[in-house]
Amino acid sequence: MSRSNHTYFQVCFCFRRRFKAPVSEAPAEIKTLFEQYSENGIMTVDQLQRFLIEVQKEDKPTREDAQRIIDGFKHFRHTGLNLDAFFKYLFSVVNPPLSPSLVAHHDMAAPLSHYFIYTGHNSYLTGNQLTSDCSVVPIINALKRGVRAIELDLWPNATKDNVDVLHGRALTTPVKLIKCLKSIKKYAFVASEYPVVITLEDHLTPDLRPKVAKMVTRTFGDILFCPGSECLKEFPSPESLKRQIIISTKPPNEDLDRKEVKDKETSSVGGKALDEEEGCGKEVPDDKDFDDGDKSQLPAPEYKHLIAIHAEQPKGGLDDCLRVDPDKVIRLSLSEQKLEKAVVTRGKQIVRFTQHNLLRVYPKGQRVDSSNYNPMIGWMHGAQMVAFNMQGFGRSLWLMHGMFRANGSCGYVKKPDFLLNSGEVFDPKARLLPVKKTLKVTVYMGDGWCYDFRKTHFDICSPPDFYAKVEIAGVPADCVMKKTKTIKDNWVPVWNEAFEFPLTVPELALLRIEVNEYDTTSRDDFGGQTCLPVSELRRGIRAVPLFNREGAKYKSVKLLMRFDFL
Template sequence: MSNQTYKVCFCCRRRFKLTASEAPKEIKALFENYSENGVMTPTLLHRFLVEEQKEEKATIENAQALIDSVRSVVVFHKHGLNLEGFFKYLFGDLNPPLSPELGVHQDMTAPLSHYFIYTGHNSYLTGNQLTSDCSDVPIIHALEKAVRVIELDIWPNSSKDNVDVLHGGTMTSPVELIRCLRSIKEHAFSTSDYPVVITLEDHLTTDLQAKTAEMITQTFGNALFSPEQDSECFKKLPSPASLKKRFLISTKPPIVYHEDKDAKEDSQRGNNSGDEEAWGKEVPSLKSHSQKSKKFEAPEYTRLIAIHAGKPKGGLSEALKVDPNKVRRLSLSEQQLEKAASRYGKEIVRFTQNNMLRIYPKGTRITSSNYNPLIGWMHGAQMVAFNMQGYGRSLWLMQGMFRANGGCGYVKKPDFLLNGGPNGEVFDPKAKLEVKKTLKVTVFMGEGWYYDFKHTHFDQFSPPDFYVRVGIAGVAADTVMKKTKTLEDNWIPAWNEEFVFPLTVPELALLRIEVHEYDMSEKDDFGGQTCLPVWEIREGIRSVPLCSREGIKYSSVKLLMRFQFI
C-alpha cells in the first residue's frame, strides 16, 4: 500500500473516531428523565446523583460544583448541563469508580496483624531471579507505589568485611546494604505515611550482624521502632496509626537462626526435606556449629527486631499454635500454604488473627512471575509477598487490592477473619456459603485507544476489534470471568452488555476488567486492564480508567460502566 493510500486510511480513521463519540442510548434516556427542556439544572443533577449514583450525601452545592467543572471543557447551557455536558461528566475524570474523597478511611488503630499489607519479595531485584542486577531502584519504585514491606537478603561482601544485598546462590550482582537503607529512608513515605517493615533474610556472621545493627540505627535514628520502646509489642503488635513514618525490622533473632541450623543439620544431614525452596531460604547457610557458643553476641542486633520471625520445632501444627504471650511471624512458600490450607485452613486463620503470616513465591519462579494472592488473603495472611519487577494478572490483583483504603498500603481485614462468627467459630475458607450480595455490571462503551495506541501494534489500516473480559477474583465459589461480544472496526466500541456476579464473600472480591483486540491470525492484542476492590466500588454509572500491563494509568483509555448491588 502506498504512503498516499495509508494517509487516506489514517484520516478516515480519525474522522470515524470523531463522529462516533456520542452518548449511548441509555445515557440519552437518563438525561431525558433528569432534565427539562434539554437542560439538567443543579436541582435535577442532585436528584440524579442521589437516585442513580447512590450518592446519598450529595448536596445541590456538589451538583453545582460539577456543573461548573464541566463548563470549562464543553459548550453548556447557562442554567445547567446539556446532553453533551452530562455525557462529559459521566465519562470524565470527576466520576471514577472509587471515591477519591475517602482517602484513608478504615480504622487504623488496630494491631498490625489486623491488616493486609502491601508486600514485596526480593525487593532489590531489577528483573529475573537468577541473573538480574540488584539495586535500590526497584525498592524506590516499590515505595512510591505504597509497598509497605521491603525484603532484603543480606550477605557478607566478597571481602567479608561489609554487607551486601543479593540473591544468594544465583548470578545476581550485589548492591551495598547501606545504599538500600538510605534509599528506603528517603523514599519510604513519599506516597503513604504508614509504617514500612523491612524483612531481613540474614546470612551474616555475628560481627556483621553488629555492623548491620549500627547501619540501621544510624540510618533511621528515632524513626526506628524497637521493642525496648514498648514492652507490650511482642504480646500485641502496635497499630499503623501509632507507627506513622516509622520503620520496623522483622527477621529471626540470631538464637533462632542457630537453633534452626543445628536442628536441621542434626536431623537431616545430607538430605533435602522438601520444605525449603531452591533459594529464598530463611535459614542462613553461613552459620557453623562453632558459633553455637556465640549465639548471644550482637545483642544490639537482636534489640532491633520488632517482629520476630521463626518456625518452632515440629510440624506445621506446632508452627500454627498460638502463644497468647508472644506475637511472631511465620513464613510459608506458596506451595507450603496450598498444602497447609487443605488440612489446616481454620488453624491458619486462627493463627493470623494475632500473629503475622508471610507467603512468598516458590523458587521456580525464575522469571519473577507470581501466584494467586487470594489463597493467602482468604486465610488471613498479612504479608502476601510478590515479585514487583514485571507484570501479569496476579500482580494486577495485588494492585487492585491495594487501591482500597486510599492506596496507603494497608487494608483492614474483614471482621470474619479477625473475630470469627457469632458463636466464636473460626472462618473456614473451604466452607460453602450462601450468596451475600450480587454485583451487576453493565459495560456501555469505551474510548481513548486512538490517542494512546495509535502508534502501537493495532492494525494501522482499519479500526480495531475490541472485546471486554470482566469477572471476579475471590474465593473459589465467586471466581469467574465473562466476555462481551467482539465489535469490529470501531475505535469507540459500544457493547451495552450486562453481567451478574453472585458473591458469597464480597469482602474479598476483586472486579477484574480487561480489554483485548481480537486478532484472527495471532494472539489477541492487549488493550488495557484494571482491578477494583468490590467493597469500595461506587454504585451508578462510572468512568473506569484503564492501565497498562505494568499498572500505569493510560492518559485517555477508559470504559463507561454501571455498577449495581442487588
C-alpha cells in the same frame, strides 16, 4: 516532491486524523437517563442533584456539589448541562469507580495482624530471580506504588568486610545495603504515611551484624520503631506507627554466634560495639556513605534489639508452627506450596493463627521468571503478608494492585470481621455459603485507544475488534468470568451489556476487567486492564481508567460502566 507523492501524504494525513479523533457519542441508555433528569435539553442543578442521589447513590450530595459539576462541564450559553456536557462529566476523571480521596478510611487503630499488608518479595531485583541486576530502583518504584513491606537479603560482600543485598546462590549482581536503606528512608512515606516493614533475610556472619545495626540506626534515627520488650505480646496499630520503620527478621542465635567467633580464634577487636546511647536516636546525612571500619567480632545485642517483629520457624511439624502463644506474637513464613498443602487440612487453624500473628507467604523457588501465584489463597486464610515479585506483570499481580487500591491506597487493608472472629472461625473451604449480595455490572463503552495507540501498540490505520472480560476473583464459590461480544473495526466500541455476579464473600471479592482485541490468526492483543475491590465500588455510572500490563495507567483509555448491588 512530485504531485502524486504530495497527494499521497495529504490522504494519509487525513486518514490518520480521521481515526485519531473518532466521535464519541453517548450510548442509548445514557441518552434515556438524560431525558428522565432534564427538561428541554438541559439538566438543571436540582435535576442533577436528584440524579446524583437516585442513580449515582452518592452520600447526601448538596446543590453546591451539583453546581460545581455544572460549572466544570456546562456549555457557556447554558446554566445547566446539555447531553454532551452530561456525557463528558460521566466519562471524565472526576467520576472514578472508587473514592477519589487518597485518605485511609478503615479503622487503623487495631493491631497489625488485623490488616492485609502490601508486601514485596526480593524487592531489590530488577528482573528474573537468577541473573537480573540488584538495584534500589525497584525498591523505590514499589514504595511509590504504596508497598509497605520491603524484603532485603543480606550477604557478606566479596571481601567479607561489608554487607551486600542480593539473591544468594544465583548470578544476580549485588547492591550495597546502605544504598537500599537510604532509598527506603527517602521514599518510604511518599505514597503512604503508614509504617514500612523491612523483612531481612539474614545470611550474615556475627562480625557483620554490629555494622548492620549501626547502618540501620544511623540511617533511620528516630523513625525506627524499637520496642521496649524483647518480643511483643501484641502488635501495635498502623495508626500508632505512622511514619515509622519496622525491622522484621529471625533473631540471631547468640550461642552459635559465640561458637563461630571462638572458632575463628580471633584475638584482636577493631573498633567498638554500639552502646546504648547510639541505639535509636542518631542518624547520618543522606549524602554520606557508611563505612566506619568496625571489625568487632563480638555478638551484637544491638542488632537483636532492633528486631521489632520476630520471625520464627518453630521446630517440629506444621501444628507447632501454627500454635498460638498467648505471651508473644511472631511472624511465620510459608512458601506458596506449603500454604496450598496446609490449607487442605488446617484451613481454620491458619485463620486462627493469623488473628494474632503475622503470616508471610512467598513465591516458590521455581518462579525464576519472577512470576506470581494466586494471592486469594493467602488472603482468604487471613495471611497478612502475601509477598509478590512487584517487577513482573500478569493476572496475579493485577489482583494484588486491585486489593490495595482499597482504603485510600495506603498499603493497609483491614481484614473482614469474619477473619478476626475468635468464636466461630471462618472456613474458606465452605461451599454452601449464602449469597450476601449480587453485583450487577453494565459495560457501556470504551474510548481512548486512538489517543494512546503508541502505548497500546495498535495500528492506527486499522480499528481494532474489541471485547471485554469481566471477572470476579475471590473465594472459590464466587469466582466466575464473563465476556462481552466483539465489536468489529471500531476505536470506540459500544457493548451495552450487563452481567450479574452473586457473591457469598463480597468482602474479599475483586472485580477484574480486561479488554482485548480479537485476533483470528494469533493470540488476542492486550488492550488494557484494571482490578477493583468490590467492597469499595461506587455505585452508579462511572468512568473506569485502564492500565497497561505493568500496572501503569494509560493517559486516555477508559471504560464507561455502571455498578449496582441487588
